[in-house]
Amino acid sequence: MPTTPTSASILVVDDEPDLRTLYELTLLREGYRVETAGSVQEAREQLQGKRFDVMISDMRLPDGTGMELLLQLREQNRTERCIVMTAYGSAENAVNALRAGAFDYLTKPVDLRQFRQVVASAIQGIGAVPTPGISPNTASDADGCNPAQGDSALQALVGSSAAMQSVKQRVAKVAKGMAPVLVHGESGTGKELVARALHACSQRSDGPLIAVNCGAIPENLLEAEFFGARKGSYTGATQDRPGYFQAAQGGTLFLDEIGDLPLAMQAKLLRAIQERKIRPLGSTQEESVDVRIVSATHRDLAAQVQTGQFRQDLFYRLNVIEITLPALRERREDLPELCNALLHKLAHESGLHTPELDTISLTQIAQLELPGNVRELENVLHRAIALGDEGPLRLPEPSSSGDSSSLPQALSPAASPETGTALPAALPQDLQAWLDEQERSILVQALQDNGFNRTATAARLGISLRQIRYRIERLGIDLPSEGNKHHGDHS
Structure with missing residues (x-):
């Protein structure tokens, strides 16, 4: 039977009597059962005699450290969730404790409101049955999350390869805590899916998941977007508005x-991550925030630290736990499973039939390099569904006179620098976006040359009228009104 707040037992370890009493009274008022200890030895005696739901320990004790107690609990495979208290500015101690398995940390002097929030978060979901194959201290789908929601999120990480199994196991293992997670992988590998799985498998699954693309926000708006803004704080601020941190309160903030x-x-x-406090733009008061940070990047942040482009202290704080997603080329054995999952998803979204995958279609797909990873594979399959006929899936072969743009030549196994599309001066960071832009430019030019007559343009490019309609819609090409188009377009 899951533990309730009123039945939860907590061990507080601190060598300062006044602080120990303050923490004890604060927890007793919340309805918890509380025991205290003033040293490592006293704590060990308490732990030897009984089990607790949560242990809260200062890092510095007269006869040792809170880290020793934490490691002892981990070695004994005990289920107590550990919260450590570190001195202000001791970021390294907090990070090391999180890496060693601490549920969360608090910075001294402790803010009592934050103290209550962290303890409540640690208590939530304790007492459920552990996940098979995962130790009680690392169980995730039993630690307060919705099992169906967690299972669904993990299933979205499609693939049975050893590399993907390792990713899923790591997600399940680290989801339960508050330690920041850095997801690293090439563009298109599914970093947001990992963030969603971490959230769904955590005790915060009932709270919000707020996903933010850090590269898409203008620099002058970053502070207001992240921390919120008060009415009148800048031109156009006609009312108070919350930021991403406030929106993610009680949940997960995903910084892509x-x-x-x-x-x-x-x-x-x-500062917001360390202090768990933010100050909205135009406000004189700080607000406490309770969010878990999951971040993601395709860049080498360690190299950016060396060049001064990324703060070392922030990198250290974000990279407490790292999850690395393999590129598609490193798990080619997952292609059939990925294709089936993507085809069902795309067919459901578009209302079209789900084409069969046979030996020929899988052979075609296996020959593609797919440097854009799963995102690029999805785009290839989307085109094949939209442009294909009944029967097994077929990828249109590029040719000079046929359907040359239904499968970009750069994706063909026969493509080469001599025969393929001219490469840009610098390799694009998003291959699919670059290819779409090239296709869009060609279509716009061809439409202009043929007076925006889609039938004539399709004939000029060697594609069908259905195909050119699909491309115009997909690429968001605006056509002149009927009155301004040349006569003769019977499409």
């Missing part, structure tokens, strides 16, 4: 492409 944040904003983000 964290490497794109400018240095000035990195400093402000670091």
Whole structure:
């Protein structure tokens, strides 16, 4: 039977009697059962005699450290969730404790409101049955999350390869705590899916998941977007508005492409993460926030630290736990499973039939290099569904006179620098976006040359009228009104 707040037992370890009493009274008022200890030895005696739901320990004790108690619990495979208290500015101690398995940390002097929030978060879901194959201290889908929601999120990480199994196991293992997670992987590998799985498998699954693309926000709006703004704080601020931190209260804040944040904003983000407090733009008061940080990047942040583009202290704080997603080329055995999952998803979204995958279609797909990873594979399959006929899936072969743009030549196994599309001066960071832009430019030019007559343009490019309609819609090409188009377009 899951533990309730009124039945939860907590061990508080601190060598300062006044603080120990303050923590004890605060917890007793919340309805918890509380025991205290003033040293490592006293704590060990308490732990030897009984089990607790949560242990809260100062890092510095007269006869040792809170880290020793934490490691002892881990070695004995005990289920107590550990919260450590560190001195202000001791970021390294907090990070080391989180890496060693601490549920969360608090910075001294402790803010009592934050203290209550962290303890409540640690208590939530304790007492459920552990996940098979995962130790009680690392169980995730039993630690307060919705099992169906967690299972669904893990299933979204499609693939049975050893590399993907390792990713899923790591997600399940680290989801339960508050330790920041940095997800690293090439573009298109599914970093947001990992963030969603971490959230769904955590005790915060009932709270919000707020996903933020750090590279898509103008620099002058970053502070207001992250921390909120008060009415009148800037031109156009006609009312108070919350930021991402407030929106993610009690849940998870996913910071995608964290490497794109400018240095000035990195400093402000670091303080918000360390202090768990933010100050909205135009406000004189700080607000406590309770969010878990999951960040992601395709960049080498360690290299950016060396070049001064990324703050070392922020990197250290974000990279407490790292999950690395393999590129598609490193798990080619997952292609059949991925294709089936993507085809069902795309067919459901578009209302079209789900084509069969046979030996020929799988052979075609296996020959593609797919440097854009799963995102690029999804785009290839989307085109094949939209442009294909009944029967097994077929990828249109590129040719000079046929359907040359239904499968970009750069994706063909026969493509080469001599025969393929001209490469840009610098390799694009998002291959699919670059290919779409090339296709769009060609279509716009061809439409202009043929007076925006879609039938004539399709004939000129060697594709069907259905195919050119699909491309115009997909690429968002605006056509002149009927009155301005040349006569003769019977499409």
